[in-house]
Amino acid sequence: MPDQRYLEWHGSQWRVRVKVPQDLRHVFGKGKITVPLHTDSLAKANQLKWAEVAKIKASFEAARKGIPDGGPLMAEAAQLRLQKTINPTAHQSRLASRIDELGGDPEIIDFTEVASGISTPISHHLSAFTTHKAYRIKSAADLERVLGWLKVWLKRRGVPLYVEDIDRKLAGAFLEEFLLRGRSTKKVSSYLGFLREYWRWLKQRGHATENPWLDQDLPKAPRRTRELEPDKGKRAYTxxxxxxxxxxxxxxxxxxxxxxxxxxxxxxxxxxxxxxxxxxxxxxxxxxxxxxxxxxxxxxxxxxxxxxxxxxxxxxxxxxxxxxxxxxxxxxxxxxxxxxxxxxxxxxxxxxxxxxxxxxxxxxxxxxxxxxxxxxxxxxxxxxxxxxxxxxxxxxxxxxxxxxxxxxxxxxxxxxxxxxxxxxxxxxxxxxxxxxxxx
Known part of the structure; x- marks a missing residue:
């Protein structure tokens, strides 16, 4: 029997059909996702379907792992944003309907920008990035930690928690006012490295236009004085x-x-x-x-x-x-x-x-x-x-x-x-x- 997995005949052509997992149906607002393949050939449909199935399943994983910033409303916006690449028409319809429901909510602008893909919450792509880099748990935790500090610092300054709002000036100020306080240069260098890599990946994927952490130099170690004890660093035992x-x-x-x-x-x-x-x-x-x-x-x-x-x-x-x-x-x-x-x-x-x-x-x-x-x-x-x-x-x-x-x-x-x-x-x-x- 010809392979018809993930395929459904609709009108006069084949389309991909994937069931939405039960725990995600409130996110996607439906029980199945369909994508037209624009062909009546079963053989060609079987060739085309796997790329679409992969995209759909990736969106399920992103919906499960992504924990956006800004509370339940921003979480809803980020999840709604996931539908945009799968079904743009349905996405636009649901977005418009949700904006009407929110009415005069003061967070409506943020919600619209996130849901439309105009603004990207800082941690929105964190899970995808750590998976891509095959980070160990400790490394992933270090990146999540420094992003958490960055978000707290931005909130205190009244800056939106979005990738697009972080420029070189803000990045430098975060280093000077937060990261360099009470931490060794070596530790700060490690955290800075995580931020550089994350933004480099965001830029590669088109989620950021610049990497504000590049060329952010750290202060040099102070010159030795007569009073300092000699320190040759890590060593063997006597x-x-x-x-x-x-x-x-x-x-x-x-x-x-x-x-x-x-x-x-x-x-x-x-x-x-x-x-x-x-x-x-x-x-x-x-x-x-x-x-x-x-x-x-x-x-x-x-x-x-x-x-x-x-x-x-x-x-x-x-x-x-x-x-x-x-x-x-x-x-x-x-x-x-x-x-x-x-x-x-x-x-x-x-x-x-x-x-x-x-x-x-x-x-x-x-x-x-x-x-x-x-x-x-x-x-x-x-x-x-x-x-x-x-x-x-x-x-x-x-x-x-x-x-x-x-x-x-x-x-x-x-x-x-x-x-x-x-x-x-x-x-x-x-x-x-x-x-x-x-x-």
Whole structure:
């Protein structure tokens, strides 16, 4: 039988017919959406229908996800606007009818502009943008947060909450008066980056005519004075700090977590994502991570074998190595958050901290285990034992060889392939546990 899905014969030609989901019928004001295909050929109708079906279903998704600014009336306006591309005639009729119903409502101008597509609420396309960028939950939340601040700031100034009303002058004022207050330049730069990307996408899609966040420079760091403490930024642990951390507690999962981090060079999230089946054959198998290079095998250090055996015993292959951690809620896409917070509390309890000039974040953190592993491996490599080289280190920790990629990448990486198992093993084993502090 010929394929007639989403098709309906109407008069003397075919048209697309898609049912409106029950929960959206109050938005679209009907039970079905039809689009004429202007052909009496079933074969041609089958070729044309999919593009129209995709548009209609995209409008359903947008109606569900889009949470416009300005309360219920603006929400209704934004939802009415969705119908414009599907059925312009019905859109115009319903818009006119709704304007008559509103009568003298003071928000009638805003309603008309939004519903007609003249004005675009700031967050109207937020869901489509984050889906397009495949943002992780944290990144999407950061963008939503800074847009929320922007809307609050605009309201205080009496500025409409529309994309079209944000110009370069307003963008600069928002940076100076709000974003730069009480936040580090690095954090402000991150928020500014989200705004630039969102407006760049809006401009690409024809929803904005300019990107007011481009070329908005941030202030330079103040010049050093004699009174400032030296601050070299994030760093590896000293041997004393490492011993304090590794031998400062025997309770819970923290001792195992810290030792694995130090003796493998893995990132915290990589460790927390490990399942029992990822710790077999004498290797840790990292299957995803920060970059493509993060997918790798790391030899399990001799001093970790007993820990892995203990944590694997009696567990299913799909169980997590650190099964004490709670399941991820819908608001998070990283499993390591509870472990990160717990480690920060522990690190401060044992007195491992460095915040020169009262900076908000310490120069030492969980990632310092990874820095320490790399430093120890580099120091061993400098003894010229010939067992491994810088490319081995890059393979083990999942970095690209950025410093020499244009010089020796072909010779040292592309042609010979990844470092050998014996070289990786030699590198991992070169990192030794420190002696326990004397009591």
């Amino acid at each position: 041997d004393d700090e490492l011993a304090k951390l590794l031998y400062g507690t025997t309770s819970g999962y923290m001792p195992d977590l810290m030792r694995i981090a130090y003796l493998s060079g893995m990132r915290l999230e990589e460790i927390c994502q490990l399942q029992i089946k990822d710790c077999t054959g004498g290797n840790f198998h990292v299957w995803q991570g920060k970059t493509a290079n993060a997918i790798r095998d790391i030899p399990i250090h001799t001093d970790l074998k007993a820990t892995i055996e203990k944590r694997s015993k009696g567990k299913a292959p799909e169980a997590h190595l650190f099964d004490e951690l709670p399941d991820m809620p819908a608001s998070r896409d990283t499993r390591s958050d509870p472990a990160s917070k717990r480690f920060t509390r522990y690190r401060r309890e044992v007195g491992v901290d460095e915040r020169p000039n009262g900076k908000a974040k310490s120069n030492v953190d969980f990632h310092s285990f990874r820095r320490t592993f790399i430093r120890k491996a580099r120091d061993a490599m400098e003894k010229a034992n010939g067992a491994f080289n810088p490319w081995t280190l890059a393979d083990v920790v999942g970095h690209d060889d950025e410093g020499v990629k244009d010089v020796l990448k072909l010779t040292m990486v592309d042609y010979p392939g990844a470092a050998s198992r014996s070289a990786k093993r030699a590198l991992v084993e070169s990192v030794k546990l420190p002696e326990a502090p004397r009591k």
